[in-house]
Amino acid sequence: MNYVKENLWQIEEVGFDSRYLGKTESIMALGNGYLGSRSATEEHYTTERRDTFVAGTFNKFAENEVSELPNIPDMWWMDFIINGEIFSLEKGITSNFSKRLNLKNGELIREFDWEFATIKLHFTFRRFVSKARRHYLSSFVTVENLTDIPISIQIRSGIDGQVTNSGSQHFHEGEKGLVNGKYIQMMPQTNESEIDFVFTIGHRLNAKNVSERIEMGRRQIFMNYFFDLPSNNSATIEKRMSVYTSIDNDISDHEISEIRETAISEMEALEVFSFEELLQESAEKWSEIWEKHPIEIETENFKDQLAIHFAKYHLHIMTPAHNEHMNIGAKGLSGEGYKGHTFWDTEIFMLPYFNFTHPEIAKSLVTYRYLGLDGAHKKARNNGYEGAQYPWEAANPTDGEVTPVWGAADIVTGQSTKIWSGFIEQHITSDVTFGVKQYIDVTGDQEFTEQKAYEILFDTAKFWGSRLEYNTEKDYYEIKDVIGPDEYKEHVNNNAYTNYTAHWNVTYALNLAKELKEHDPETFERLNQKLELDNVLADLARKVDKIFLPQPTDEGIIPQDDSYLSKKTIDLTKYKSKDGVDGLFHDYNLEQVNEMQITKQADVLLLLYLFEGLFPREMKLKNFEYYEPKTTHDSSLSLSTHAILSADLGKLDESYEFFEKACNIDMGEYMKSSDDGIHAGSLGGIWQMIVFGYGGVRMIDGKLRIEPHLPKAWNKLTYGFDYHGESITVVVMKEGFELTKEDNGNDVVFFSNGEAYTLKNKLSIL
């Protein structure tokens, strides 16, 4: 990867290596939240993964599989047959190769010289997915003949519906054909969810004496263009594409014939615009994002600035902001990994960015959880519980649990391992509650609070009430047989993170009930009717003080679970230094790792960070020093938490090391880590490390706190956020910080190092 100080909006790969296609396919993915596409090349390689997804179009390949985002037919495909030879960078000599993504406007450019036998051509590939029109995408290719002899060129370009999700085909083939003698259309339908798709393609060539021929195969339709490219001349082909589906919420008539019409009309209407103009239109939409609370870092290391551009770019292309029935996948829309499913990653890692900078998008994301109450009820019922138990993995909000049951092979037995998360990784329910609470605290969105948030907050507490198990011997309520955030440890009892967050969820509901009864009895009564709150609250009140909260040992260590501290320890240095994190599992299987004090990712530490108000600094420090060395960070969710917590603890050098590692999860030099898609949580983590970690922003018990502290390498940090409708900008210097707020709003009260401040327009704290 090549990054340069001169362009803080560009990520670039120089030189081509077909072994590492997955890297740039993922980290240079394009999208607009409606659709996302890996940046697979126009020509084909055996090592490629050509995936494009439309958010929310979940489908189940078969009864015994879980629903996933189907990989839609590939429209980027263009074969170039040059003097009869299929162009591929694995043949001949490639020079001056650059593949680069402009994060500012979402344009992907790939260019190089290619020599093969007597051929020498310069290729330039440009493409974008429009941020201005969600259905539209486009590709523009220039081929230049660098020789003194004409070169014969055939371009085969169209749409390929033979692609699958690693072998699972989600589509019925559907109709396909030529429309108005000009546009190619293909109309497949998902086999189970019965969502219709309409793909439309038009081509524009700039070349002389072009002959053309249509070609149809099974699930494929192509145009072939034949021409001779004179010496020292160039030709261009523009491919204009659109995708519509029958669940689109921006069209009113979902009849397939109407959708086809809509797509054709749009194509026709756009004929008057050039590629450049349509790219420009999209770039303007991107500007709106970049103008909202830009982050500026004066740093010794320009990659820090690039990293936040990279993170925000991806956070926006992956987020289906247009539809509250959809949420963010753990790999965004950039790969088949995790099947497009939504995890706790949303609430804990990505939502904070939206809460603080795009509250309208955050609202859509939390509304998804409100719409998911039915699914959560279904899951609770299936497991013998009450209330709302959120699914570990979520697809359509009402689906309930969609975690697959079987995973990869166990190295010792060779058998597939059972994925227990869908059954027993139960902290997701309090994570969702936590996310909702943060949303309402940050935005002050009263309407959402009353209409939706309260219900979630009570209904999840109701679940926890039914989940608690009474231990007669110890006279307390405990939570046995779970997986905490540390997924190496399956079937543990009283995972600290789970128990503390469940306790918080219950306590919060009890307090809320008290407050509502007093100040808004009408709302309380409505919810009481719906959720039988009187009974639920009475039950919770009986139990809450007896919920077992794992207490610190004499050394001040909060036990991760009942058995963790009694397990043996090994030196993890060897595994922590390596690229990729599966080294450990070449030596041990999951069962063996289960029996050692090895932690995959922040677990107790995450608790200390998210609920920092509950724990004294000294305890945080001790636990950080105990657990970090035992943590492999074998989850992209781990490093950012450690970066923030160590920054909180004043360990700024250590924190900055975590920060840099965390930024490199996708952007770094390790070329295989992003194959299955980018790491959405980690990208949210980049923003959090900057704004929460170094910017010092936090919501604690409903109160805003700002305590910045810059790492050595940084001279100055500027960031901004929305808070209760107010737009605030913070400039952090080596010493002190300065806040400004637009003129016309309300005062903002916040805390800093124990002091309360009121921000009217401008405030300096030194």
Next chain:
Amino acid sequence: MNYVKENLWQIEEVGFDSRYLGKTESIMALGNGYLGSRSATEEHYTTERRDTFVAGTFNKFAENEVSELPNIPDMWWMDFIINGEIFSLEKGITSNFSKRLNLKNGELIREFDWEFATIKLHFTFRRFVSKARRHYLSSFVTVENLTDIPISIQIRSGIDGQVTNSGSQHFHEGEKGLVNGKYIQMMPQTNESEIDFVFTIGHRLNAKNVSERIEMGRRQIFMNYFFDLPSNNSATIEKRMSVYTSIDNDISDHEISEIRETAISEMEALEVFSFEELLQESAEKWSEIWEKHPIEIETENFKDQLAIHFAKYHLHIMTPAHNEHMNIGAKGLSGEGYKGHTFWDTEIFMLPYFNFTHPEIAKSLVTYRYLGLDGAHKKARNNGYEGAQYPWEAANPTDGEVTPVWGAADIVTGQSTKIWSGFIEQHITSDVTFGVKQYIDVTGDQEFTEQKAYEILFDTAKFWGSRLEYNTEKDYYEIKDVIGPDEYKEHVNNNAYTNYTAHWNVTYALNLAKELKEHDPETFERLNQKLELDNVLADLARKVDKIFLPQPTDEGIIPQDDSYLSKKTIDLTKYKSKDGVDGLFHDYNLEQVNEMQITKQADVLLLLYLFEGLFPREMKLKNFEYYEPKTTHDSSLSLSTHAILSADLGKLDESYEFFEKACNIDMGEYMKSSDDGIHAGSLGGIWQMIVFGYGGVRMIDGKLRIEPHLPKAWNKLTYGFDYHGESITVVVMKEGFELTKEDNGNDVVFFSNGEAYTLKNKLSIL
């Protein structure tokens, strides 16, 4: 392609070109009738088509598709990662490349030197599909380090269930895992027909200090082997594979757990045998085929001899001789083309070979049609007819019609064209009857005749009786709106081939009824009960003499149909000389070709050949001279018919030209013609051209006729055949021919040039 006089059992490709992988994948396909596999390379290329099929395992991907043979998970896959670089012949320098198939023992060998950076290796790949054990296949690879430095090698070998039929996935993923710490198993199931498959793989390495690692992905399971190959050393890997299914008729318990056991037991039992021994065992089975009626040609052109080896090899690997519920696909088991479906190709083109040389296999093929009566009834009923109307395309015998409804794009409109064959290409019914009649005439199989053939013969006649349409104006019965063998002409009335063969079918049934009533009234009565023959026959008797048989014009030309002769003609020279036959359709669409005197393939001429007893020589000659120039031979079924008919007509030079072209349909230099699979009918045609065309053998009206005539290039032809249980060898010289028959049988009566002969042991005719 490279063929050498010194080895008449070898087809070879020298030099590698990834554009033409399809050619050798098809023509060097391996198989044993139970399974067939394209010879795709171990390593991957974007232009490959990796197909393996198990006969009869039809499945429907979706309700709106027709059933097809599913492409089963790929077991040949082996990646070689050499010094970290994925081996591919598109990289580096390849020399001494040879890919060759030994037709005699079914062994495929590929070898070459490969240089890349500091690497220089010699690779040898050998594989076979066992003819001795239908479930077993094996691969043996040798890698030799040709340099002075050690080379690091990783072999990734296993099974890939991500393959599809051009995007349609027929399998549920199923379980997979390691068994006994040694064998890989994968157990997918077809999604609609619910056939279980069990794939088992074992590896044997001969290399030093090998470390290994299992790897599982979605629908994939691999073993990885890592070792260093010392300078000037070699290593080998043997891959042992088996396939079982729950419809196998050689195992009794079809429980998946039992099948798994069976597969593992076989693998374990075979451990004592080497690759060579198992190949030898298979070769011995092949010997039995080669020893049965070998064809020897003394010719100026050694490729003639090679061609018949090639044809017989493929006829045997494609034919599911083990199961009468299965038949031969139009592409055998060598490609996705025609979905594994059975057409009239079986009866008219492949069955004759089996009738005359492997009557037990022929019996299985005609029994398939007997088992297909239910499907034929279903089709007749659906179309408003009675009796047995055979499907144009057949899968499982009871399925009835499985022709897809939509085909490739029309060049003018860009829309998919409707495939009418399943509806109106009705001559298939008399083709089946013709095949059955030939079978019983050649073999004298009395049991089949009584138990099955009579029923087919009557039931098809019953269909024709219901199909005939009365023309009041002309007072005759006609057959309107059909497609004859010439598929360019859709919706024609009174296609000569269709009307004549229907008339023959009806006439034959009437005669048979008369004979049975007289000599075997019991059988007649049984069939009468079953088929209501009294009514049917009365109806047929009323109609038979009024069936319209298109009569020759004054010029002696039998009109192909009512309108053909009035259509305009064009000069076809341009299209006939080209490789590939789609040139015509770049200039005209099917609708336009419909309006011209252009014929795809033998139509009237096929009639004159198959029912030669009905037409005088002079008429054949005139029609040959009229129709051949109008025929594009845009069907692999055309050339052999023309070769035989022209040989019959004494046009031996012309015939030999057709012969050579026909042999080259798959074996020739045109590298794209076999992409979708070999041309099964054309391969049967090769045998027919030799034995029927030049050997002069024919069954006419139930009588054996032998009238040989050699082309100029041939000095001598030796062939043999079975006839009514007798084994006959014929040696044809430039002048005259000699017949021998094994000692201990019955006399054989035959005709030759109007004379009747009786063959006891030996007979010379000069």
